[in-house]
Amino acid sequence: MQKFQEWFENRHEYAKEWKQRTGGKVIGYFCTYVPEEILYAAGVLPVRILGSHEPQDVTEPHIFGMFCPFCRDCLAQGLKGRFDYLDGITIAQSCLHIRQAYTSWDLHRPREFSYYLPMPHHVQSKRAYPFLRSELAAFKEAVEKWTGKTISDADLDRGIEIMNTSRRLMREVYELRKRENPPLTGLEAMYLVLSGQMVDKREHNAYLEQKLKELSERQPDRQTGERLMILGSEDDDTAFMAMAESLGTTFVVDDHCTGSRYFWNRVEPQEDRLMAIAARYIDRPACPTKDWPERSRLPHILKLAKEWNVQGAIVMQQKFCDPHELDIPAIRKYLEENGVPTLFLEFDVTVPIGQFRIRVEAFLEMLRQEDLF
Amino acid sequence: MSKQKYPTEPLQCWAKAKELREKYYLDYRDAHLKGGLRWAGGAWTFDAVPRGLGDDVYPLTSEPYGATIAHNKELALECMEATEKAGYARDLCSYMRIYWGSILLDKYPFGGGYPKPDFIWQDHICCSHAKWYQVVKDLEPAIPMYEIDVAVGPYHEINEAKIQYVADQILDGIEWMEKVTGRKYDDEKLIAAVKDECRSTSTWAEICSLNKAVPAPLDEKSMYSLYVFGTLHKAARWVADFYEEVRDEVKDRVARGIAAVGNEQCRLISDTQPPWAFLKVFRYLERYGAVSVGSLYTFGLEGIWEEKPDGSWGPRTTPMEKGIEIKTREQAVRINVEWNLSKPEWQHFYHPKFKTGMMKRIFDEWKLNGVLLHYNRGCEGLSVGIAENRLGLIEAGCPVMTFEGNMGDEREFDEVATFARIDAFMESLGFKKQY
Numbered sequence: 001m002q003k004f005q006e007w008f009e010n011r012h013e014y015a016k017e018w019k020q021r022t023g024g025k026v027i028g029y030f031c032t033y034v035p036e037e038i039l040y041a042a043g044v045l046p047v048r049i050l051g052s053h054e055p056q057d058v059t060e061p062h063i064f065g066m067f068c069p070f071c072r073d074c075l076a077q078g079l080k081g082r083f084d085y086l087d088g089i090t091i092a093q094s095c096l097h098i099r100q101a102y103t104s105w106d107l108h109r110p111r112e113f114s115y116y117l118p119m120p121h122h123v124q125s126k127r128a129y130p131f132l133r134s135e136l137a138a139f140k141e142a143v144e145k146w147t148g149k150t151i152s153d154a155d156l157d158r159g160i161e162i163m164n165t166s167r168r169l170m171r172e173v174y175e176l177r178k179r180e181n182p183p184l185t186g187l188e189a190m191y192l193v194l195s196g197q198m199v200d201k202r203e204h205n206a207y208l209e210q211k212l213k214e215l216s217e218r219q220p221d222r223q224t225g226e227r228l229m230i231l232g233s234e235d236d237d238t239a240f241m242a243m244a245e246s247l248g249t250t251f252v253v254d255d256h257c258t259g260s261r262y263f264w265n266r267v268e269p270q271e272d273r274l275m276a277i278a279a280r281y282i283d284r285p286a287c288p289t290k291d292w293p294e295r296s297r298l299p300h301i302l303k304l305a306k307e308w309n310v311q312g313a314i315v316m317q318q319k320f321c322d323p324h325e326l327d328i329p330a331i332r333k334y335l336e337e338n339g340v341p342t343l344f345l346e347f348d349v350t351v352p353i354g355q356f357r358i359r360v361e362a363f364l365e366m367l368r369q370e371d372l373f
Numbered sequence: 374m375s376k377q378k379y380p381t382e383p384l385q386c387w388a389k390a391k392e393l394r395e396k397y398y399l400d401y402r403d404a405h406l407k408g409g410l411r412w413a414g415g416a417w418t419f420d421a422v423p424r425g426l427g428d429d430v431y432p433l434t435s436e437p438y439g440a441t442i443a444h445n446k447e448l449a450l451e452c453m454e455a456t457e458k459a460g461y462a463r464d465l466c467s468y469m470r471i472y473w474g475s476i477l478l479d480k481y482p483f484g485g486g487y488p489k490p491d492f493i494w495q496d497h498i499c500c501s502h503a504k505w506y507q508v509v510k511d512l513e514p515a516i517p518m519y520e521i522d523v524a525v526g527p528y529h530e531i532n533e534a535k536i537q538y539v540a541d542q543i544l545d546g547i548e549w550m551e552k553v554t555g556r557k558y559d560d561e562k563l564i565a566a567v568k569d570e571c572r573s574t575s576t577w578a579e580i581c582s583l584n585k586a587v588p589a590p591l592d593e594k595s596m597y598s599l600y601v602f603g604t605l606h607k608a609a610r611w612v613a614d615f616y617e618e619v620r621d622e623v624k625d626r627v628a629r630g631i632a633a634v635g636n637e638q639c640r641l642i643s644d645t646q647p648p649w650a651f652l653k654v655f656r657y658l659e660r661y662g663a664v665s666v667g668s669l670y671t672f673g674l675e676g677i678w679e680e681k682p683d684g685s686w687g688p689r690t691t692p693m694e695k696g697i698e699i700k701t702r703e704q705a706v707r708i709n710v711e712w713n714l715s716k717p718e719w720q721h722f723y724h725p726k727f728k729t730g731m732m733k734r735i736f737d738e739w740k741l742n743g744v745l746l747h748y749n750r751g752c753e754g755l756s757v758g759i760a761e762n763r764l765g766l767i768e769a770g771c772p773v774m775t776f777e778g779n780m781g782d783e784r785e786f787d788e789v790a791t792f793a794r795i796d797a798f799m800e801s802l803g804f805k806k807q808y
Contacts, residue, residue, distance in 0.1 A: 093524055103726075
């Protein structure tokens with residue numbers, strides 16, 4: 001599993017080496033609603049732009065401080081030149097926060113290709129399907145113009161296959177986490193998914209395929225402890241995961257765009273490939289920006305909690321993350337009514353590990369007390 | 374004392390504006406007494422559409438409702454604290470927190486408890502709009518709700534699929550409305566409402582255009598009391614009619630050289646909603662002979678604009694002026710959608726460069742000396758990209774002052790610091806305090 005961590009930690013070196021090796025273009029994307037199928041079809045490597053969890057002072061002139069630390073951390077990476085190897089940037093419409101990282105990047109670190117994809121918000125309306133299909137057609141055309149290469153149906157099939165394989169494999173790994181003693185920790189699962197957002201999926205898939213059997217037979221060298229779920233805003237805070245799991249507990253499942261939401265559902269084949277891709281993104285477990293009028297996240301999260309036999313949930317949000325702030329009271333109430341205790345934590349670029357440790361310990365003690373009676 | 378350069382006089386329409394506004398809130402509250410219907414939604418929603426249910430259907434739009442309460446600091450705080458106590462974050466939209474607080478406390482500032490709507494009719498462009506009413510529904514689960522996505526990209530990229538996506542949601546919504554209200558929908562009333570909306574929003578843009586005159590016939594503080602009708606019910610005939618009265622009066626003021634601020638020597642615009650409990654900021658500016666002649670917010674939230682043949686910004690030509698006859702429900706809805714998607718205040722959601730460009734245009738055409746940007750912690754939607762607007766305007770040669778605050782939450786506004794910033798800004802522009 002070390003490889004996934006190495007890929008994640010050396011993402012820039014990987015992408016630079018990939019470019020040199022393949023001569024291909026690399027595009028940075030800001031939101032997991034970007035249809036990577038089309039990018040893989042075009043032979044472009046999509047890499048997710050994430051922050052570095054380092055305090056920074058370069059974004060203050062660009063993004064008003066009331067917006068989330070994650071979007072500012074992402075922009076900081078661009079302003080500091082850490083993604084200078086990118087040939088293009090793109091975003092699919094999601095929250096206003098991350099959108100600003102994209103637009104400021106577009107203004108101050110322009111690339112040869114920049115694309116704003118108006119991903120519909122009303123994913124619960126049947127009208128979203130034809131609309132997104134038309135937007136995907138425009139996106140495909142723009143990518144073709146940029147790369148100088150026509151994307152055929154066969155190319156799209158290949159892009160879909162690459163993405164679907166990745167999704168299938170990740171689902172298989174998550175299935176293993178249902179076991180009484182999951183063969184991997186939440187931290188390892190986080191590295192696995194995050195690296196998949198940065199590494200050529202063909203390479204990632206091949207390695208994961210090979211590792212799956214090994215994982216399936218792996219005996220954990222630690223006690224599972226309390227089975228926790230973590231859910232909320234974007235979360236690549238490996239330091240927090242490591243700290244929490246060091247307290248004798250295991251994250252067995254999540255609902256994050258850096259986790260299960262990213263790969264949960266697959267493209268179901270249709271003659272109209274773009275419609276098939278559109279349907280996949282409309283039907284995926286929703287980001288809270290798109291989860292209305294019904295709260296579809298509630299039953300989905302509870303289903304995860306039940307199927308993965310979760311004893312407690314850590315509900316986290318990036319500070320100032322409005323979409324999650326608008327969901328969290330309802331989620332906590334719903335989970336608690338359904339017997340899943342919750343702990344709420346507000347994350348920033350860096351988290352106060354000592355304070356969070358005390359809070360997680362208190363939460364675990366509370367769960368353990370329940371075991372006594 | 375102030376150096377009076379121009380004659381001033383009160384607005385004749387002021388008393389009527391106050392009456393109309395009060396009547397709006399009372400009509401909504403008392404709708405059931407007369408057998409009418411109440412609906413709730415945002416100031417940007419497609420309010421022409423529920424008019425097809427009848428003439429006795431009254432809206433309560435959420436943002437002006439929040440602003441109305443925000444003007445009453447004590448009640449606003451009570452509402453927000455009730456919301457915070459219910460578990461919602463303090464950094465969420467302050468109008469929204471006030472609105473929820475009004476439900477939680479069961480208080481209506483115009484007397485009685487919170488008058489529950491019969492249905493919710495909302496649209497969604499920022500992260501909060503649809504979710505606002507999702508929480509209302511959490512609190513009042515029996516209220517039927519319908520919401521429409523309008524985030525299809527900037528107007529200059531508009532195409533058939535974008536219009537159809539929004540129009541289809543509305544057409545589905547009309548069928549839904551018939552079901553939940555049990556009323557038969559009247560397309561003629563919809564067509565009339567669409568025309569009224571075009572008339573009111575174009576006329577409001579015309580009124581704002583008149584403020585290009587020196588001296589400015591209107592100051593922004595007064596404009597707040599007038600633009601609000603567009604946010605209350607832009608598709609109402611009474612709003613369109615009233616705006617035509619206002620336009621005629623403002624035209625007359627321009628012709629006679631009547632100033633809003635008699636000592637006008639410096640022209641500014643602001644940005645985003647003001648801190649409603651501290652409108653005295655505008656009075657403070659007047660001590661420098663400075664008048665805020667509006668903002669992209671007051672101009673473009675409910676005003677619909679177009680570029681005129683001479684390159685200037687002016688009221689958008691209505692379909693009626695173009696001789697377009699609206700005959701069917703589908704046509705009316707599509708015209709309404711296309712018209713709304715051209716709303717200036719929706720463009721900046723996609724990129725700050727669009728807003729910077731519009732503000733630079735206003736800077737030039739309205740003959741400004743500077744721009745005050747309100748970094749508004751109360752509204753992520755209108756503050757999105759604001760820091761880039763500052764950089765863009767400075768690069769374009771426009772002097773900019775920023776101040777931080779919150780439209781609805783006075784706990785986040787520092788009056789002394791803001792006045793000190795204004796002093797420094799006015800000094801840098803070369804203006805001295807006159808009184």
